[in-house]
Amino acid sequence: MAGYIDFKPKKQIATGTVTSTSSSQLIAAGSAFISQGVEVGDVVFNISSPEFFPITNVVSETVLDVDGSSFTSSNAFSILKLSETESFPVQIDSITRVQVSNIQGETMVSLTLRIDTAVNARALIVLKNSLATVSERNAIIDQFMADINETLISSYNPSARVVSSLPLSNEYMFGHVTTV
Amino acid sequence: MTKFMKIEVNGSYEYFNTSNILATEKAYINGVTQVEIMYSSIKNPGFKLQEFGTSGKSPDYIVEAIMASNSTSHTSNVYIPELKQGSQPRIDNIV
Numbered sequence: 211m212a213g214y215i216d217f218k219p220k221k222q223i224a225t226g227t228v229t230s231t232s233s234s235q236l237i238a239a240g241s242a243f244i245s246q247g248v249e250v251g252d253v254v255f256n257i258s259s260p261e262f263f264p265i266t267n268v269v270s271e272t273v274l275d276v277d278g279s280s281f282t283s284s285n286a287f288s289i290l291k292l293s294e295t296e297s298f299p300v301q302i303d304s305i306t307r308v309q310v311s312n313i314q315g316e317t318m319v320s321l322t323l324r325i326d327t328a329v330n331a332r333a334l335i336v337l338k339n340s341l342a343t344v345s346e347r348n349a350i351i352d353q354f355m356a357d358i359n360e361t362l363i364s365s366y367n368p369s370a371r372v373v374s375s376l377p378l379s380n381e382y383m384f385g386h387v388t389t390v
Numbered sequence: 391m392t393k394f395m396k397i398e399v400n401g402s403y404e405y406f407n408t409s410n411i412l413a414t415e416k417a418y419i420n421g422v423t424q425v426e427i428m429y430s431s432i433k434n435p436g437f438k439l440q441e442f443g444t445s446g447k448s449p450d451y452i453v454e455a456i457m458a459s460n461s462t463s464h465t466s467n468v469y470i471p472e473l474k475q476g477s478q479p480r481i482d483n484i485v
Contacts, residue, residue: 213392303392306429307437308405322437324410324429348403355394355405355468362392362467 213361214299216372217335219382221294223247228285236263236274236281244271248289255336255384258285260316262338262383265289290384298385300333302358310341310351317341317380319354323387336384337376349377393459396470397439399481405468406437408459416449425449440483447479 224246226238236254254263254276267275281287300321307322317340321333341347353376361371375381393409406427415426423446428436441448451471459469 303407303410305394306407306410306427308394310402324407344401348401351403351405355396358394359466359468363465 213302213371215302215358215361216297216299217382217385218295218372219298219335219385220253220290220292221296222288222384223252223291224289226287228281228283228287231281231283232279234275234277234279235269236276236279236287237272238287239272242271243268243274243289246289247291248274249291251292253290253292255288255290256281256285257288257386260314260318260336262316288384288386298333298335298382302361305358308351308355310347310354312340312342312347315340317347317350319351322390330390331387332390333385333387335382337380338383339378339380341378341380346378350380353377392467393464394468395455395459396468397481399484404484408456408469411456414449414453414456416453418444423448425452438485439481440485441480442482448481451479 224243226241228236229239230237248265248268250265250267252265254265261280263276263278265274266277269275304323305321306324309320311318311320316336318334318336323331323333325331341350357371357373391409394405395408396403396405410429411427412430413428417424421444422440422442423444424438424440425448426436426438439448439452455471458464
C-alpha cells in the first residue's frame with residue numbers, strides 16, 4: 211500500500227514574478243496583493259533564490275515593502291501566511307533520495323521523486339531557520355525519516371501521516387515541486 | 391514494502407530508497423570506484439555513489455546492504471548499515 215506523508219507548510223496565498231526592482235520593495239505588475247489578503251506579518255519567499263522576507267507594508271495591489279529585499283527582475287516568489295497551514299502530501303514510495311542542505315541561508319529538505327518521464331522532479335520542503343552545523347542538519351533528517359518510518363509501519367487510514375514540526379524548533383515553512 | 395537505507399557522506403546523513411531500484415551498475419572510472427543506482431528504464435532519476443580510488447569496497451558492500459534492507463527479516467523501513475566516512479567501505483561523493 212502506498213503511504214503518504216502530509217507535511218503542513220505555511221499557507222501560500224499568492225504567487226508571482228518580480229517585474230522591476232526597488233530597494234526594500236517587491237514590485238510585481240499584474241499582482242493583486244490586497245485582493246488576495248496579503249497583510250503585514252506575512253512573508254515573501256523568493257523561489258528563484260531561496261530566502262524569506264517579512265512584509266512590512268502593503269503599499270498597493272502590486273507593491274510591497276519588505277524587510278531586507280533582495281529581488282531581481284524575473285524572480286519567482288510566493289507569499290506565505292504564517293498563521294495558517296496547508297497540505298503538502300508526498301507519496302513515500304515515489305521518494306528515491308532524501309537530503310538536507312543549506313541554500314542561500316535557508317535549510318531545506320530535498321526529496322528526489324521517481325517519475326516515469328525524462329524530467330526529474332524534486333520536492334523541496336523549506337525550513338525558515340538556517341542550520342549551520344552538520345549535526346543539526348543530521349538531527350533534522352533523522353527525525354524526518356523517523357516520521358516516514360512511523361508512517362510506513364503504522365496502520366494509518368487512509369495511509370497518510372501528518373507532520374508539522376521538526377527538532378530544534380523548526381517548522382515546514384514552504385513546500386514546492388520543481389524539475390531538475 | 392518501501393525501504394530506505396541511511397548513508398553518510400562527508401559527515402552528512404542521506405537516505406535513499408532501496409525498494410524500487412531497477413538495477414545497480416558497478417564501475418571503476420578515472421580513479422573512482424562507483425555504483426550507480428537506477429530507478430527507471432531511462433536511468434532518471436538515479437545517482438552514483440562514489441568512493442575515491444579504484445580499489446574500493448563500496449560497490450559490493452552497497453549491493454549487499456540494499457539486499458539486507460529489503461530482507462523480510464529486517465522489519466524496520468529504515469536500514470542503517472555501517473558505512474562511514476574514513477573507514478572502509480565508505481562513500482566520498484554522490485553525483
